[in-house]
Amino acid sequence: MEKLVNRDFRRASEFFSPVNLPLLYQIKPLAKHYDHMARYFDQPRLKAAFTFQDVYMGLSPFEAPATFSMMPYTELAHGVWYPRGGMYRIVESLVELAQAAGVEFVYGTAVAQIITQGKAVRGVVLADGRTLQADAIVANADLPYVYQNLLPPNGIAGQMKRKRYSCSVISFFWGVDKTYPELPPHTLFLADDYRGNFDSIINDLALPQTPSLYIHAPARLDSAMAPPGEDTITAIVPVGHLDETGEQDWPAMRAQARQIVFDRLAGLGMGDLPAHIKFEVNYTPLSWRKRYNLVKGATHGLGHNLTQLGYLRPHNRDAHYHNLYFVGASTHPGTGVPTALVSARHTAVRLLEELEIGD
Ligand SMILES: Cc1cc2nc3c(=O)[nH]c(=O)nc-3n(C[C@H](O)[C@H](O)[C@H](O)COP(=O)(O)OP(=O)(O)OC[C@H]3O[C@@H](n4cnc5c(N)ncnc54)[C@H](O)[C@@H]3O)c2cc1C
Structure with a gap:
């Protein structure tokens, strides 16, 4: 953090300096994150558990520098923080x-x-x-x-x-008229075809067939996030950014992503979720571009x-x-x-x- 993140590099000599040479060994910028995890774990699921955090940076762990192993470290060592009152x-x-x-x-x-x-x-x-x-x-x-x-x-x-631009996400924000206590605050579904999932997002700028996805139920942490007896659920599905050719069919991909989320949550016993949604706000890369001026809708x-x-x-x-x-x-x-x-x-x-x- 002190040598890389908390420093402002105004001159090339501050970055490409002999003093920083040990960093090449210490933080492994030249190794790929997923490959580097193979030095610690044999099981693909463990390698996935220690690399999926790269998607927070809009990156694939098959391309990301191993430097980003600081993210799983941070989650495990320092925990995941929730600002009281919401983001x-x-x-x-x-x-x-x-x-x-x-x-x-x-x-x-x-x-x-x-x-x-x-x-x-x-x-x-x-x-x-x-x-x-x-x-x-x-x-x-x-x-x-x-x-x-x-x-x-x-x-x-x-x-x-x-x-190069980071990936994007399709996200759904649902207000539901019942509570789902079986759903914890953070739930992550990782794709069985972990590499194929990232290839599809980064190389094909698409929605993977069986994507990894993240579900957040903030009312578990902060009761003010939903009225009594009701719930709020956020689903985030990483996808490719806009390809500018206009060939990506975002309404179709949004419908597909919604169904994939419903199917995954049905596996947790929440098969009745679609019938209990009172309202929905959703975003695709087109919305991120239109609403926040993010180039290519890259979140x-x-x-x-x-x-x-x-x-x-x-x-x-x-x-x-x-x-x-x-x-x-x-x-x-x-x-x-x-x-x-x-x-x-x-x-x-x-x-x-x-x-x-x-x-
Ligand atoms: C679904 C999702 C979930 C996320 N979850 C987390 C999380 O849990 N934790 C975390 O740390 N990060 C999270 N992030 C990432 C985080 O939101 C961003 O990295 C962060 O907001 C970037 O800050 P910023 O100031 O660069 O941009 P922004 O927060 O986008 O702020 C830029 C502002 O500039 C405004 N603007 C643009 N053009 C103009 C203009 N012409 N005139 C006036 N204003 C303009 C935009 O409207 C916007 O309000 C998430 C992102 C997404 C998309």
Whole structure:
């Protein structure tokens, strides 16, 4: 964490340094995660249990650097954490802290354009037509989207097309009119054809025939997550990202994914679930793109393969516009709420230094 995640790599020499050479041995970036687990386990199910976490980064363990074995380690050594009040409570807490520090939020409109002048950015034009002036801009929207949609066209927008992107997910959020106490807070179904499942997602950009999937029942941890006598269930099915050819049939894949989830849960004795769903919200890669401007609907942003990590990931300050900064999943260190918050710390420290604000 100290040598890789919690460090902001502003210069190549900070990343490609002799001091970091021992890391090549210690954190195994050159070994594939699944292959590396074969040194510890013979059983395919154990290898799967110690590698499936790579999907949190939108990666296949057959491609991911063994460095990501830090994720199963974290789960086992530190546990899985649930923010009381739900994930959105983190956002609300940050908003409260920011407002107390004098931050003013503008809701209900998007940034349509970043205004540039020479080698500086000067402000933003909002979708409602207003213009806001700025001494510096921190862009939290997906970095490839910012280059492709908010800035004047330049070479970097083209480079973003050639980058690799993480996988996506089809997700279902169900409110149900009864409780399912037999369903624990976290349930993971791993595909029997573990390798084929990832090949289908990463190489074919498809929904696997028998996908691995994750079910979350938050009311088990926090009774406020459902009315008394009722339940809420989230199902997440990893799939390929948008392939831009328009050949993927998302309504069909969504229907297929829903049925696969029902079949899997029927195996736990929840065969009556479809009859008890009061409402459903679902997302496909098309929704992730439309709603959050995620390029290719890739839910974890730019891919986390070796050539897109650390100093090789897009930097948190633009090379041309000296006062344009970035945060979020497509910057270093990468995807995930804690990780994106680490990127925010790197950017905040840099911005304060470079604008000579504070002590
Ligand atoms: C189904 C699912 C489950 C997940 N579960 C977990 C989990 O349990 N734990 C975990 O740590 N991570 C989880 N993640 C990953 C986590 O949500 C992301 O890695 C994280 O939210 C990335 O943060 P970010 O700030 O980069 O992007 P975002 O959280 O997407 O924030 C970017 C914001 O910018 C806004 N925006 C985009 N374009 C514009 C524009 N033009 N103008 C104004 N605003 C704009 C977007 O609307 C969005 O609100 C999950 C992701 C998914 C999809």
